[in-house]
Amino acid sequence: MKKIVTADKLPVLWSHLAGQGKLLLPVKEGPTVLFKEWTAGDEVALDAPTSAISPKDIFFPREETYMRYRCRGPVLELSAGEEFEPVTAFGVHPCDLKAFEMLDRVYLDQDPVDELYRDRRARTTVVALACFAPDPFCFCSVFGIDPVSAPGADVIAHLDRQSGNLMLEAQTVKGEALLKGDASLLTEANGQSYGPALVKTADFGLKLSGLSENLKGRFEDPAWDKLYKSCLGCGVCTYVCPTCYCFDVEDYGHEMAGERFRCWDSCMYGQFTLMAGGHNPRPSRKERIRQRFLHKLQYYPETYGEIACVGCGRCLRSCPVNLDIVQAIIALGGEQNVQR
């Protein structure tokens, strides 16, 4: 099923979709583009490159309450945290979509599955948006990601740069349901198609084949002694990253009433591995940097068969000292004929 929404009807499309639940899309906010809930009057930024923070929080929110407790006399009452409503996630780039696949493996391909993640996933219709102009920070082609197709999405959208019209193509039953709408808004495509634009991203001369195997046994490699030095120890890289999925659990309240929530955590923080007795197996930034990059480049591939990076370029854009995953790959030898 293929439908077209003309540029002038886009605001109508947003309120139409928002009427069916929560609508999340890239919105221009101040100097940044954020993936957030749409409210009337927002400046939607479909033509922007990747959002400042990855849209992983659609399924894996920064904070999510999953249990409330209250003592009434001798009775302890427990209740579930949040109700889930239907969500449409509009404008997910193919790299971020690929990252969803990686999060799925962690949260769904195990027993027991992560119910919170599963429920959010099930209630969300994902509309991917084909890229037409990659940012200089993008390097998804290194990972074999096609920036104009999105196999895992319910709907794939193509934006026509000239007219600003949007072509929506359903890829799943859920996607078809989404496109069954007001005919005056969603018109039939009638064989029209927006040819996929030629999109080429940077590749930094990276050579990844064999890198994961090569990293085995290099835990004490001298490269780590240099690589970590410039790291400031903040959590920017992990929080903007679409494939980082660590969380922490904390309580709010007191002994009589309160709630338990989970929230993002970062392996870059000193407290991440701090144990109750005071011992910390990753006492300095060196161990933390090593953990982060080995997780992406060796541990994840060992378990799931591919490197946990999609080349979205957010760490290249946001790290205050430019210590990003490409720096790490190069420092660890995953480079050929570097062109700078």
Add this chain to the structure above:
Amino acid sequence: MAERYLAELTKIRDAVRQDLLGGRINLLLGWEKGHYWWQSRPLFAEDEKDLERLTWDSFCAVNLSRYLLDELKDYQKIGVLVKGCDSRAFNRLLQDNMIARERVVLYGLPCPGMLDYSLLTAVAGVAPEGIDEENGRVVLKTVAGEKTVERDQLLLYKCRDCLYPDPVVYDQLLLIPRGAKEAPERYKSVTALEELPADERYAYWDKELSRCLRCYACRQACPYCSCRECFVEQDKPRWQGRAYQASENFLFHLVRAYHGAGRCIDCGECQRACPVVIPLQELNRKLIKDLNELYGQFEAGLNAELEPPLLTYKPNDPAAFSEK
């Protein structure tokens, strides 16, 4: 790279090479190019080979003084390239007794102000392929052609209202001083916010702070945040909750800013490091402005001997509350 930078780089490299190879310093903290022409990242140079990567251009924004805190554990004597703000950051750490003056050699680099890549892109309309600089102008080169813009319009926010481009403390001044600057618009945004009704000001900060990821990049990049244990990590009692609530964001940002009262050098590294561009410098500048108004003109980091305003008092001090 502009001719001027090349000549200056040669001068810098010659000076530090002599000291590094001669053993006067064991490590040099400088900058090297990252992946892109608009990124210059910290360089930790131990030998001649490392020094080949040394760079000096309009993108050397990272404040290197902070790295001394860690590197002095591993190296006996360290050389650091310092711009105006970096030198004041050094004074700040010195005043907090975090580093020993005699173990550091400071190479002063009067600074032209660093450029902001996102501004270059915004002004050019597309991502520029490169730039040329001459006589206070920048030529932006794009696929569509060239565009010439005044350099001042492309500076990082932190550099726009810089008062001291020249290092205030150094062992060797390597380049020609640029002289003190004026910053008539330094408090412009602060004043504009002060004039809003309280509820609108709250709404403003509520919206700006709602973007906060609490990645703590602002804290980590900051040269006055040198506490071994930050209030954020303290857990007996636990001050900073982890939840992404407005209330927790306010707590973090107000306390972070307040811990810098009288100590913040207004280098703006916090705002530069912020991935979602929260206007943190306005919080810092509000405190600087108020302390200056109430307790006399003071710029942190100018002189490590001068006592910061919150470490001292006068019996007849004014107060900002109605009881004097």
Add this chain to the structure above:
Amino acid sequence: MPAALNEKIAGWEPLVVAFCCNWCSYAGGDLAGTSRLSYPANVKVIRVPCSGRLNPMFVLRAFQRGADGVLVAGCHPGDCHYSTGNYHSRRRLSSFKRLVEFAGFEPDRFEVRWISSSEGDKFADEMEAITGRIKALGPNRKMRDARWQSVT
């Protein structure tokens, strides 16, 4: 942000947290009591060893967890039990008060007063006055933790 940050609710009574110096204002409160002066029960007194002990996070934490107004009461300048504690707090709390106002709080939400141990009447008057001012302002919602209501 809620439509009205300080919307009044029927039956609402303000909660005022007063941090009182052990050596002066707290004793001033005692004197108010023994002199049979009354002051509003809206004020909850927390004793601190000196106004200089006041960590600004105390104030913010109070606002997070339900306070509608916060008062710090210490010794008159020159009278500090520890000689200089209140001179330091005068500077600190002055700049902190301005920062809190810059964040969007109304000036009356956070105040500082000097009350000696012999000023029982002033203690009662100030408590009456701040409660009145907060009543006029209405409930505080700024910086209030959204979860606080559900756990109280």
